[in-house]
Amino acid sequence: MSAVDTATNFWGLSETHLEIREHARGVARQFVAPRAHDIDANGEFPQDIREIFMEQGLFGLPFSEEYGGTGTGALALIMAIEEISKVCATSGLLLAVQELGSLPIKLAGTDAQKDAWLPRLASGEWLAAYGLTEPESGSDSAGMRTTAVRDGDEYVLNGGKRFITNAGVADVYVVFAKTQQDVGHKGISAFIVPADAPGFSVGKFEKKMGIKGSTTGELFFDDCRIPAENILGDEGTGFTLAMQVLDRSRPGVAAQGLGIAGGAIEYAGKYLLEREQFGKPIAHQQGLQWMLADMETRTSAARELLYRAGHMIDAGSEVPQPTLTRYSAMAKLICTDVAMDVTTDAVQLLGGYGYIQEYPVERMMRDAKITQIYEGTNQVQRLVIARNLLEELKRTEPIPF
Numbered sequence: 001m002s003a004v005d006t007a008t009n010f011w012g013l014s015e016t017h018l019e020i021r022e023h024a025r026g027v028a029r030q031f032v033a034p035r036a037h038d039i040d041a042n043g044e045f046p047q048d049i050r051e052i053f054m055e056q057g058l059f060g061l062p063f064s065e066e067y068g069g070t071g072t073g074a075l076a077l078i079m080a081i082e083e084i085s086k087v088c089a090t091s092g093l094l095l096a097v098q099e100l101g102s103l104p105i106k107l108a109g110t111d112a113q114k115d116a117w118l119p120r121l122a123s124g125e126w127l128a129a130y131g132l133t134e135p136e137s138g139s140d141s142a143g144m145r146t147t148a149v150r151d152g153d154e155y156v157l158n159g160g161k162r163f164i165t166n167a168g169v170a171d172v173y174v175v176f177a178k179t180q181q182d183v184g185h186k187g188i189s190a191f192i193v194p195a196d197a198p199g200f201s202v203g204k205f206e207k208k209m210g211i212k213g214s215t216t217g218e219l220f221f222d223d224c225r226i227p228a229e230n231i232l233g234d235e236g237t238g239f240t241l242a243m244q245v246l247d248r249s250r251p252g253v254a255a256q257g258l259g260i261a262g263g264a265i266e267y268a269g270k271y272l273l274e275r276e277q278f279g280k281p282i283a284h285q286q287g288l289q290w291m292l293a294d295m296e297t298r299t300s301a302a303r304e305l306l307y308r309a310g311h312m313i314d315a316g317s318e319v320p321q322p323t324l325t326r327y328s329a330m331a332k333l334i335c336t337d338v339a340m341d342v343t344t345d346a347v348q349l350l351g352g353y354g355y356i357q358e359y360p361v362e363r364m365m366r367d368a369k370i371t372q373i374y375e376g377t378n379q380v381q382r383l384v385i386a387r388n389l390l391e392e393l394k395r396t397e398p399i400p401f
């Protein structure tokens with residue numbers, strides 16, 4: 001049991017939370033860790049890990065019992081993503097993206113849509129993807145160009161998406177498109193696009209620095225026809241939905257970053273105890289101890305913020321939307337910046353061996369980088385946090401100095 005585990009009561013974790021963490025940790029160490037190096041080296045989507053997650057019920061974590069899920073909430077999912085990502089960030093992303101792609105249906109879907117799509121996502125039989133980014137619109141998602149035009153009882157989609165996780169392996173794509181031009185983000189709507197929709201195709205797959213087993217690809221819509229009933233919510237509500245989704249999904253990326261940092265600390269710390277130079281373990285060197293202390297302290301501080309964000313998602317409407325927005329962005333920002341710093345230091349602690357692919361900290365450092373970029377870059381997180389804080393300050397009475 002680690003120091004982190006002994007402090008669990010401070011987070012208000014239930015028995016269920018603890019059981020889920022133990023279960024995810026067991027799956028991570030027994031099945032995922034032995035595969036992590038090869039998943040990275042071969043860059044192939046880890047179908048075997050997906051099947052293990054199905055067998056072990058991990059895909060049920062993002063879903064309520066009504067739809068075949070565990071009904072255990074956001075914090076439990078965050079803890080599972082953290083445990084899996086400690087050993088393999090690609091595999092942690094399997095869970096995080098299942099949540100990302102399903103959230104629009106959970107938040108805005110009709111009962112019929114939920115009945116149709118969620119049970120097979122909860123079992124893992126289907127995988128989900130979230131299509132927001134386009135070549136010309138990344139951080140500025142309101143600038144998207146993909147269009148959706150109503151034609152009788154269908155919508156016809158034209159355009160394309162880029163950098164979409166699970167491209168080619170997903171069965172269900174939630175796609176954002178403009179149903180009205182010249183009204184900015186108010187013209188955006190969200191749609192469920194099944195992988196076999198006519199006119200839908202997947203383009204090239206990107207070769208990446210890290211998370212190499214995860215597919216990242218282009219989506220094309222060429223007069224792609226979907227039933228009109230596949231719209232999520234009303235026309236024009238898609239941008240608001242996309243932002244509501246990100247408030248609840250960014251903690252998943254934060255958990256991925258936190259897990260990578262935790263895995264790097266564990267590996268580098270043990271290395272310090274075993275590696276000898278100048279006749280004694282390098283763990284005796286105070287300069288390295290200080291590095292390790294900073295790595296652990298910053299990771300633990302980041303975990304506090306992330307678990308707080310998880311509690312807030314689980315508290316539902318008790319937490320005002322702006323508060324959730326800020327905590328979610330702050331958790332994403334700190335956990336992923338910590339992931340990059342900690343993994344860079346872990347490479348340094350291993351010296352030359354840290355730079356060699358045989359040692360997992362090299363992979364962890366490459367994997368950490370993407371967590372600072374996707375689901376809103378960390379510059380965008382800072383914009384979100386600052387705007388949110390400034391709005392609050394406009395409404396509060398000044399301190400009477």
Ligand SMILES: Cc1cc2nc3c(=O)[nH]c(=O)nc-3n(C[C@H](O)[C@H](O)[C@H](O)COP(=O)(O)OP(=O)(O)OC[C@H]3O[C@@H](n4cnc5c(N)ncnc54)[C@H](O)[C@@H]3O)c2cc1C
Binds near residue numbers: 164165208379380
């Ligand atoms: C591996 C991978 C997986 C991904 N998965 C998905 C997915 O599943 N679904 C999806 O929709 N998207 C996905 N993305 C896209 C990702 O979310 C975008 O790449 C990201 O939001 C940034 O957009 P961009 O790449 O166009 O960069 P840009 O928006 O062009 O940004 C370039 C730089 O400018 C900075 N910048 C931009 N605007 C501002 C501003 N106002 N203030 C300060 N700085 C600013 C950015 O922080 C960045 O440093 C993925 C990307 C990658 C690489």
